[in-house]
Amino acid sequence: MGGDKNSIMHPYLKVTIPLVVPLLILLAPLSAFPIEGITIVQQRVIAIFFLAALCWVFEPIPIYATSVVIIVLQLLLVSNKGILLFRLDEGQAHFGELLPYNEIMATFASPIIMLFLGGFFLAMAATKYRLDINLARVLLKPFGENPKHVMLGLMLITGIFSMFMSNTATTVMMLSILTPVIAVFGPQDPGKTAFALCIPVAANIGGIGTPIGTPPNAIALKYLTGDNLITFGEWMTFGIPFVAIMMTLAWLLINALFKSEQTKIKINIKSRFLKTPKAIVVYLTFALTIVLWLMGSTHGMNAYTVAMIPVALFSITGIITKEDLKKISWDVLWLVSGGIALGLALDKTGLAQLVVNSIPFAQFSPYMVLFGATLLCLLMANFMSHTATANLLMPIMAALGTSMTSLAPLGGEMTLILTVTFAASLGMSLPISTPPNALAHATGHVQSHQMARVGMVLGVVGVLLSFVMVWILNIAGYIR
Amino acid sequence: MDKLNIICVDDQQEVLSAVLQDLQPLAQWLNIEECESADEVLELIEELDAEGEMVAVIISDHVMPGKTGVELLTEIASDHRFIQTRKVLLTGQATHTDTINAINKAGIDHYFEKPWQAEQLIECVRTLVTKYIFDRGLDYTHYQIHLDQNVVFSQLR
Numbered sequence: 001m002g003g004d005k006n007s008i009m010h011p012y013l014k015v016t017i018p019l020v021v022p023l024l025i026l027l028a029p030l031s032a033f034p035i036e037g038i039t040i041v042q043q044r045v046i047a048i049f050f051l052a053a054l055c056w057v058f059e060p061i062p063i064y065a066t067s068v069v070i071i072v073l074q075l076l077l078v079s080n081k082g083i084l085l086f087r088l089d090e091g092q093a094h095f096g097e098l099l100p101y102n103e104i105m106a107t108f109a110s111p112i113i114m115l116f117l118g119g120f121f122l123a124m125a126a127t128k129y130r131l132d133i134n135l136a137r138v139l140l141k142p143f144g145e146n147p148k149h150v151m152l153g154l155m156l157i158t159g160i161f162s163m164f165m166s167n168t169a170t171t172v173m174m175l176s177i178l179t180p181v182i183a184v185f186g187p188q189d190p191g192k193t194a195f196a197l198c199i200p201v202a203a204n205i206g207g208i209g210t211p212i213g214t215p216p217n218a219i220a221l222k223y224l225t226g227d228n229l230i231t232f233g234e235w236m237t238f239g240i241p242f243v244a245i246m247m248t249l250a251w252l253l254i255n256a257l258f259k260s261e262q263t264k265i266k267i268n269i270k271s272r273f274l275k276t277p278k279a280i281v282v283y284l285t286f287a288l289t290i291v292l293w294l295m296g297s298t299h300g301m302n303a304y305t306v307a308m309i310p311v312a313l314f315s316i317t318g319i320i321t322k323e324d325l326k327k328i329s330w331d332v333l334w335l336v337s338g339g340i341a342l343g344l345a346l347d348k349t350g351l352a353q354l355v356v357n358s359i360p361f362a363q364f365s366p367y368m369v370l371f372g373a374t375l376l377c378l379l380m381a382n383f384m385s386h387t388a389t390a391n392l393l394m395p396i397m398a399a400l401g402t403s404m405t406s407l408a409p410l411g412g413e414m415t416l417i418l419t420v421t422f423a424a425s426l427g428m429s430l431p432i433s434t435p436p437n438a439l440a441h442a443t444g445h446v447q448s449h450q451m452a453r454v455g456m457v458l459g460v461v462g463v464l465l466s467f468v469m470v471w472i473l474n475i476a477g478y479i480r
Numbered sequence: 481m482d483k484l485n486i487i488c489v490d491d492q493q494e495v496l497s498a499v500l501q502d503l504q505p506l507a508q509w510l511n512i513e514e515c516e517s518a519d520e521v522l523e524l525i526e527e528l529d530a531e532g533e534m535v536a537v538i539i540s541d542h543v544m545p546g547k548t549g550v551e552l553l554t555e556i557a558s559d560h561r562f563i564q565t566r567k568v569l570l571t572g573q574a575t576h577t578d579t580i581n582a583i584n585k586a587g588i589d590h591y592f593e594k595p596w597q598a599e600q601l602i603e604c605v606r607t608l609v610t611k612y613i614f615d616r617g618l619d620y621t622h623y624q625i626h627l628d629q630n631v632v633f634s635q636l637r
Contacts, residue, residue: 062619127637169636176633435621442624442632 018054022047030094035358039096040089042351044077049392052342056388063385064331067338074104074345099348107341111304112218113333118307119212120328122286123165125310125319129274129282132161132173137269147191147260150267152251154178155198159206159247163213164290166329167203171436174199175443181267182445191260196445197454198254200436204428205246205458209239210293211303215336216390220421221303222340223398228414232293232303238478242422242469246462253454278319285313332387339391343398352399366406370416373397374463377420381427382459386434390424411474419466426462429455482618484534484609487524489515489552490541490570495594499539499570502598506605509626510536518547522555525562535565536612537605542571542578550578553586564615566608570596607631 025047030038033046048070055066076082079101089095107113126132136157143153154174162170178195185192207214211221211232224230273279292299292306314320346352361369373393380389397420401413427433429452431441437455440446486503490496496514503512515521518540525535538556542549553567569582572594582588590604610631613620620632 172633172636176630176637179630179633438621438624439629439632442627443629 014058015060018051018058018060021054022051025050035354038354039094039349041078041096041098042349042354044086045074045345045349045351048073048077048345049342052338053392056392057384059384062331063388064335064338066388067335067341067391070338071104071107071341074099074341075101078345078349079104096349099345103344103348104341107337107344108334110222110337110340112222112340113337115212115218115221115304115307116215116333116336117328118289118310119164120166121310121314121320122289123169124324124327125282125314126165126286127169127173128319128324129279130271131279131282131286132165133177133269133271134273136161136173136177137271140267140269145264145266147195147262147265148255150265151195151198151255154195154267155202155247155251158199158202159209159243162203162206163209163243166332167200167207167214168435168439170206171200171203171439174203175439177267177269179443181265182443185260185262189261190258191262192445193447193450194254194258194260196440196443197258197451198251200434200440201250201254201428201454201458202247203436204425204434205243205250205462208246208422208425209236209243211235212307213239214425215332215387216394216421216424219336219339219387219390219394220417222343223394223417224414228412228417230414231296232306233296236294238469238473242465245465246458249461250454250458253457257454258450278317281313281317282319285310335385335387336391339387339394342391343395346395346399352395353403356396356399356403361400361404362406364406366404366410369400369404369407370410370419370467373400373416374419374423374466377423378427378459378463381424382429382433382455383427386424386427389427390421393420393424411470415470415474418470419463422466422469423459423463426459429459482534482622483511484509484536484612485511485513485528486537486539486605486609487513487515487521487535488539489518489521489544489549491516491544492541495541499601502596502601503605505602506626509623510605510609517544518549518552521552525556529561534612534616535562536609537566537568539568539570539601539605542569542574542582548578550574550582550586553582553588557585557587564612566590566612568592568604568608570594570601603628610635 026044030040030043033043052066052070055061055069056063077086078099080098081101082098087098090098139157140153143149158170158174175196178199182192182195208217211217217235221230289306289310292301292309293303377389377393394417397416398413401407401416407416428437431438431448431451433455437451441448441451486506488496488499488503490499493516496516500512500514506512513524515524521538528535538553540549540552549569549571553569556562556565557567567586567588568590569588570592574582579591582591589608592601606626607628610627613623613627614635620627
């Protein structure tokens with residue numbers, strides 16, 4: 001992924017810009033900020049925010065490392081256990097409130113992180129005991145041998161799996177099933193492109209379906225609390241129809257653009273359902289966790305508590321061993337933690353509120369704000385990590401949504417957060433947009449311009465469709 | 481992004497040039513080094529290691545003055561610093577015993593008989609470098625477009 005980005009910009013600038021800009025912000029006098037009543041602590045948070053944004057855009061360091069930097073800088077500069085030199089003015093009005101250090105550290109184990117950890121355990125166990133590949137084999141059978149139908153089957157399976165597994169893991173599995181199949185296609189057959197492209201597209205779209213489908217959803221969930229609370233099952237009631245419609249559109253589009261010359265296609269997956277006691281525990285735990293998630297809070301547990309059940313069960317039974325533990329994508333968890341820490345700092349120091357209040361949003365059309373925010377998110381998500389995009393935008397959207405009263409008739413905070421979250425998943429027009437795209441592009445069957453054509457159409461259509469969705473939810477009285 | 485090294489060793493200059501010529505397409509993302517004897521290889525990898533560079537693949541001839549290819553690869557296989565380095569034997573004159581030793585002692589990853597096919601040699605190096613990248617825990621995304629995708633898929637599973 002990074003390879004393409006490196007060439008856009010001089011490596012020297014890539015490092016200096018993210019260093020110099022935050023430093024200038026940090027050293028500027030308070031009076032230089034066009035915000036009334038800004039404090040020193042808030043100024044430091046602005047500097048950290050810019051550092052994070054620039055590091056996530058230019059990627060001088062890995063994106064998860066940026067998250068770690070955010071958390072450590074917050075501990076050193078704006079926590080009550082930070083460096084003494086930076087706390088000398090504590091207590092004075094212009095200094096502002098320091099954040100409790102333990103709250104910053106707790107972002108590493110926030111409920112959102114635990115939800116994802118549970119998801120990782122489920123996905124790892126499913127892969128280890130071949131539940132994923134066996135399900136794929138069984139589900140693919142009814143789609144026959146007509147390439148068009150097989151593609152629909154592949155997309156549906158990819159979509160469903162990416163709701164519970166990471167989009168990347170799903171893409172890897174499906175592409176490895178597909179590679180030997182595409183290899184027998186004629187060298188100029190557009191069907192090669194169609195099949196290689198349908199997988200990342202389906203994975204990106206499928207991730208929208210559940211709160212654990214992709215990190216931006218979970219980040220959104222973090223801000224949908226109180227009156228705006230959305231449970232796991234509720235998310236799926238609108239997420240799944242959205243995914244279904246987008247998937248159909250994507251299938252039609254890819255089929256129209258890249259017609260396969262092959263008349264018959266046979267996918268042969270060599271695998272059998274395991275019937276060992278451990279495998280059965282995996283099947284049952286998987287089913288149980290999903291049922292509990294779908295039941296909402298009728299059993300008193302929320303999605304976060306439920307997510308810990310597979311973690312415990314798989315650890316006890318040795319289904320996930322200590323060697324498996326080392327393979328958990330800690331980078332993804334830390335990436336999200338950094339975003340949560342950033343949101344925490346923006347919120348707790350009162351900075352988000354202060355900035356939103358000092359910009360006269362009341363004079364703006366709520367439609368313009370909604371469209372503007374969503375398009376900005378779509379644009380960012382095409383060029384950088386979806387999770388990093390959500391990390392940066394979500395805290396601002398939350399503050400904007402609560403304080404902008406003119407948004408209320410459109411559904412307020414929830415509308416804004418949901419459309420922006422969906423837009424984050426719809427950024428998929430470049431190989432660098434998402435890891436699934438990069439994987440499909442690296443197969444050599446999909447050119448960048450082909451990916452761009454499909455990705456841009458689906459991105460724009462998807463964003464418009466998300467507006468229709470929140471409009472329907474609003475009319476149905478679901479969004480308060 | 482770390483530049484990975486491929487080392488080719490053969491005492492016959494013509495053969496060495498032919499191998500290098502065939503590997504040329506890989507030169508845009510790999511650093512290809514040439515040596516004419518086993519001792520030269522040992523010296524080179526020592527130097528590379530001291531500079532923190534990585535040796536991904538060694539392609540060696542067998543019959544050479546001084547140390548033979550199998551002896552060289554056996555020595556490298558037992559050096560913990562190069563435990564992940566992948567080894568290829570490219571020879572026309574290995575005896576039955578040499579071949580057994582190449583597999584059992586040197587643990588070679590691939591055996592090419594002269595004359596070799598350029599296409600197969602490139603694919604083999606690509607596959608072995610991909611495995612090396614995952615074994616070393618390097619960030620595969622930096623090299624993604626050049627790698628053997630089947631290996632990438634199986635490693636990411």
